[in-house]
Amino acid sequence: MSNMKHSVTFKLLVGTIGVTCIVLCFNLQWLVKLKPLRRTSTDGNLTCRGKLPEDTITPLKDLRTFIIAPYLDNRERNIVRILGIVHHTDAKELYCYFCCANTTVLQSKAEIDVHEDRFGFPYGLADIICAEPPQCRAAHVAIDRSPSEDIANLTVFPIRNRETATPTANFTVCISTMFGNYSNGLQFIQTIEMYKILGAQKVTIYLNNCSRQMEEVLQYYTKEGTVEVIPWHIQRYLKMSKSWRYPNDDTEIGYYGQLSTLNDCIYRNMYSSKFVVLNDQDEIILPFKHRTWDNMMESLQRENPNVAVFVFENHLFPHTALTDGNFTNMSLWNRVPGFNILQHTLRQPNSPDIFNSRKMIVDPRAVIQTSVHSVLKQYRDSQYVPLESALVYHCRDPPEEPAPTSSLIEDKNIWRFNETLIRNVNNMLNHFLK
Ligand SMILES: *[C@@H]1O[C@H](CO)[C@@H](O)[C@H](O)[C@H]1NC(C)=O
Numbered sequence: 001m002s003n004m005k006h007s008v009t010f011k012l013l014v015g016t017i018g019v020t021c022i023v024l025c026f027n028l029q030w031l032v033k034l035k036p037l038r039r040t041s042t043d044g045n046l047t048c049r050g051k052l053p054e055d056t057i058t059p060l061k062d063l064r065t066f067i068i069a070p071y072l073d074n075r076e077r078n079i080v081r082i083l084g085i086v087h088h089t090d091a092k093e094l095y096c097y098f099c100c101a102n103t104t105v106l107q108s109k110a111e112i113d114v115h116e117d118r119f120g121f122p123y124g125l126a127d128i129i130c131a132e133p134p135q136c137r138a139a140h141v142a143i144d145r146s147p148s149e150d151i152a153n154l155t156v157f158p159i160r161n162r163e164t165a166t167p168t169a170n171f172t173v174c175i176s177t178m179f180g181n182y183s184n185g186l187q188f189i190q191t192i193e194m195y196k197i198l199g200a201q202k203v204t205i206y207l208n209n210c211s212r213q214m215e216e217v218l219q220y221y222t223k224e225g226t227v228e229v230i231p232w233h234i235q236r237y238l239k240m241s242k243s244w245r246y247p248n249d250d251t252e253i254g255y256y257g258q259l260s261t262l263n264d265c266i267y268r269n270m271y272s273s274k275f276v277v278l279n280d281q282d283e284i285i286l287p288f289k290h291r292t293w294d295n296m297m298e299s300l301q302r303e304n305p306n307v308a309v310f311v312f313e314n315h316l317f318p319h320t321a322l323t324d325g326n327f328t329n330m331s332l333w334n335r336v337p338g339f340n341i342l343q344h345t346l347r348q349p350n351s352p353d354i355f356n357s358r359k360m361i362v363d364p365r366a367v368i369q370t371s372v373h374s375v376l377k378q379y380r381d382s383q384y385v386p387l388e389s390a391l392v393y394h395c396r397d398p399p400e401e402p403a404p405t406s407s408l409i410e411d412k413n414i415w416r417f418n419e420t421l422i423r424n425v426n427n428m429l430n431h432f433l434k
Pocket residue numbers: 045048049050051052140156
């Protein structure tokens with residue numbers, strides 16, 4: 001098996017203003033050899049009578065390979081890119097079984113490209129890539145370690161992204177994972193309302209765990225059409241570490257499989273959204289010069305026509321240093337637990353000596369693989385957006401060694417949105433608390 005090699009990978013390092021374009025070099029040997037398997041029936045469904053997946057994550061028989069979803073990808077050539085979580089040394093041989101429209105099942109060997117960012121954990125995200133057989137028009141594909149399995153014994157996955165219609169949303173926010181009895185309801189509601197004010201039509205959330213009231217909040221926004229909840233019970237399959245970096249213990253994958261959810265979210269929204277915003281639920285990419293992401297991105301794109309990945313500085317507004325804004329009409333807000341972002345107007349100075357994380361707004365159609373703070377493989381350039389234009393407004397607990405209060409920087413940018421935000425949150429709460 002030969003590997004897709006990228007000669008240059010864009011990696012963001014502290015302090016670098018990186019603009020790099022990657023060149024992809026292909027070795028096409030693996031594209032060959034599609035073996036027709038037995039043709040069992042004239043009924044298409046009978047040839048492909050494997051069962052459909054029942055969860056966002058599906059283990060293969062080996063219990064060491066976990067399929068998320070296949071995505072058709074004809075940006076360069078016709079392939080089906082199957083996102084899967086694999087053991088990095090163990091995933092050697094996998095086969096795709098395409099259920100063709102004409103009832104034939106075609107099998108081919110997959111190329112396995114384990115994403116470079118695994119942060120030391122034994123399991124990581126991989127692109128399991130198979131050439132799409134010509135004239136096959138497969139709606140489903142199955143994956144197995146053996147080339148001679150009976151498809152009836154396999155799970156057949158619907159192939160997504162066959163339709164490449166023009167985007168219906170300008171901005172979709174991808175929230176990687178909500179976990180651990182998450183119950184910061186007020187901040188969450190304010191954050192969703194801010195995303196909408198800034199121009200998001202949709203928020204995709206990979207849900208591992210949250211409180212009962214948060215479940216109701218998510219249901220409210222799902223009904224409204226803003227939120228799409230993707231169940232993400234990764235701990236059913238792999239030993240989860242709460243840390244992003246491998247602590248050298250018996251855990252198998254880091255930070256609730258964040259990298260898998262971010263990549264899945266990009267592919268899921270590739271053709272439905274003009275831009276995808278990658279951040280956590282306690283983060284908002286907040287412009288200084290513009291009032292909406294639409295205006296900000298229009299200006300950034302005009303200045304940087306070859307850029308598809310815009311990278312924003314993260315700035316921490318600690319929950320421990322709050323300011324009252326003397327705003328009125330917030331009496332309903334006490335009925336939902338959580339922090340009030342309008343009180344977060346003091347930010348920690350970023351230290352030039354440590355890695356300050358970054359978050360991104362991307363054109364999903366230009367991204368091949370993404371990490372958390374940078375993309376790994378892409379078709380167009382990346383650009384760092386300076387603090388004068390926008391920042392990642394990150395309201396959370398202070399770090400273990402918090403900056404002294406006297407060093408905090410006053411930043412009342414969020415107050416520009418006070419009227420709309422208060423009105424929209426009240427409107428939501430009036431319906432929600434009924
Ligand atoms: C095959 O047909 C059955 C019953 O009509 C349906 O439940 C199943 O999802 C179909 N399988 C596929 C792979 O489409």
